[in-house]
Amino acid sequence: MSTHKVSVIGSGNWGSVTAKIAAQNAIEHPDLFDQHVRMWVHEEQVNGKNLSEIINTEHENVKYLPGIKLPENLVAVTDIVEAAKGSDLLVFNVPHQFLVRLCKQLAEHIDELKKAAAPHPLRAISCIKGLDIKPEDRQVDIPCRLVCQHLSIPCGVLSGANLAPEIANEKFSETTIAYDEMDDKFNVEEKIQNDVALRLWKKLFHRPYFHVQTIYDTVGASLAGALKNVVALASGYVDGMNWGDNAKAAIMRRGLLEMVHFANVYFPDETSPETFMKESCGVADLITSCAGGRNHRVGKEFIIRKFINNDPSVTIEQVEADLLNGQSAQGVLTAREVYELVALGKRLSNFPLFVATYEIAFSNRDVKTLPLLLDSSPRGSL
Numbered sequence: 001m002s003t004h005k006v007s008v009i010g011s012g013n014w015g016s017v018t019a020k021i022a023a024q025n026a027i028e029h030p031d032l033f034d035q036h037v038r039m040w041v042h043e044e045q046v047n048g049k050n051l052s053e054i055i056n057t058e059h060e061n062v063k064y065l066p067g068i069k070l071p072e073n074l075v076a077v078t079d080i081v082e083a084a085k086g087s088d089l090l091v092f093n094v095p096h097q098f099l100v101r102l103c104k105q106l107a108e109h110i111d112e113l114k115k116a117a118a119p120h121p122l123r124a125i126s127c128i129k130g131l132d133i134k135p136e137d138r139q140v141d142i143p144c145r146l147v148c149q150h151l152s153i154p155c156g157v158l159s160g161a162n163l164a165p166e167i168a169n170e171k172f173s174e175t176t177i178a179y180d181e182m183d184d185k186f187n188v189e190e191k192i193q194n195d196v197a198l199r200l201w202k203k204l205f206h207r208p209y210f211h212v213q214t215i216y217d218t219v220g221a222s223l224a225g226a227l228k229n230v231v232a233l234a235s236g237y238v239d240g241m242n243w244g245d246n247a248k249a250a251i252m253r254r255g256l257l258e259m260v261h262f263a264n265v266y267f268p269d270e271t272s273p274e275t276f277m278k279e280s281c282g283v284a285d286l287i288t289s290c291a292g293g294r295n296h297r298v299g300k301e302f303i304i305r306k307f308i309n310n311d312p313s314v315t316i317e318q319v320e321a322d323l324l325n326g327q328s329a330q331g332v333l334t335a336r337e338v339y340e341l342v343a344l345g346k347r348l349s350n351f352p353l354f355v356a357t358y359e360i361a362f363s364n365r366d367v368k369t370l371p372l373l374l375d376s377s378p379r380g381s382l
């Protein structure tokens with residue numbers, strides 16, 4: 001039986017960590033996986049050198065994951081088609097704003113990519129926490145479905161309470177893999193086939209320090225991962241104001257309710273509430289992100305500069321750029337996208353926390369009005 005070959009599309013903070021995990025497991029399971037894992041790098045210059053060359057010679061992503069040794073069987077490739085060709089397992093891990101363009105590049109070569117993956121079918125998984133929103137069409141989609149649509153291949157989701165720097169240092173955490181190859185109700189044979197694929201993904205990612213649980217609910221896993229980034233921004237606001245832990249718990253509770261409500265409104269009957277309440281990709285991810293992720297840091301620093309240090313000119317994008325050195329806090333973009341979607345759909349009053357988070361970041365709303373906004377909305381009694 002020929003082995004499975006893996007390519008990770010993306011080499012940011014989390015992209016590099018998932019590539020490290022896959023490369024470690026490729027070595028651990030030589031019967032299952034090809035020994036080389038490739039990682040597509042969006043090329044850039046770091047101290048006068050190509051980042052891809054630094055990764056391939058020093059085995060460290062000095063820009064996006066400094067201080068972490070990457071396995072030597074992980075190879076950086078800058079041409080996306082070359083990076084994917086010959087692999088049957090594609091791991092998409094880029095900030096969501098870049099996904100469609102990359103899918104289109106791959107779609108131009110999809111027949112040769114499928115041929116080169118043989119004898120295995122080409123499969124994908126998305127580690128992306130974001131949404132594809134077209135407010136003017138009142139449409140919202142999830143990253144794994146974009147991959148399915150553009151490439152005509154199945155695509156699942158890996159998402160969990162996964163702050164990349166902790167996992168890079170091999171500290172214990174859990175994650176959720178959601179995979180539903182049939183994208184519909186299973187008959188018994190299809191279920192077996194889907195579960196074979198699920199087990200394969202689990203083998204690729206499960207580590208002693210990174211425990212994988214598997215589910216079928218790709219929609220719930222995607223929505224929870226994207227929307228918790230907005231709640232994490234708001235929890236940063238709370239810490240910026242030094243309002244304390246009770247206030248933060250209130251934000252998390254309200255946030256979770258709005259996440260589930262969003263799923264019910266825009267993806268009716270397509271998600272399970274259990275995904276939000278029981279899985280790592282649900283409430284656990286919300287908690288860790290509100291405690292210490294990049295979105296939380298950006299939200300907190302924005303509030304300190306604007307309201308504590310009284311700098312009315314500060315923008316949240318500027319804070320993101322100042323703090324993250326090229327990394328992306330996806331909640332900044334998602335807060336805007338979600339706001340535009342619910343505003344055009346005349347649903348603002350259904351999402352008071354999402355709306356307040358957006359208005360504080362982008363519309364000059366005073367952060368001190370946040371409790372009042374929550375209290376006075378029709379959903380305030382929730």
Ligand SMILES: NC(=O)c1ccc[n+]([C@@H]2O[C@H](COP(=O)([O-])OP(=O)(O)OC[C@H]3O[C@@H](n4cnc5c(N)ncnc54)[C@H](O)[C@@H]3O)[C@@H](O)[C@H]2O)c1
Nearest residue numbers: 011012013014015042093094095098128129163164327328
């Ligand atoms: N970092 C985390 O802790 C973490 C954990 C779980 C999930 N995620 C999610 O994983 C996804 C990827 O995040 P990340 O942390 O790997 O990335 P990141 O925030 O470190 O983003 C930077 C990456 O974007 C690339 N990039 C910049 N401009 C580009 C362009 N024009 N086209 C293509 N790529 C470009 C950079 O080269 C770099 O690889 C996101 O959806 C994020 O929410 C992140």
Ligand SMILES: O=P(O)(O)OC[C@H](O)CO
Nearest residue numbers: 160161162163293294295
């Ligand atoms: O650092 P953040 O805010 O992008 O969050 C990272 C992960 O999504 C946490 O699970």
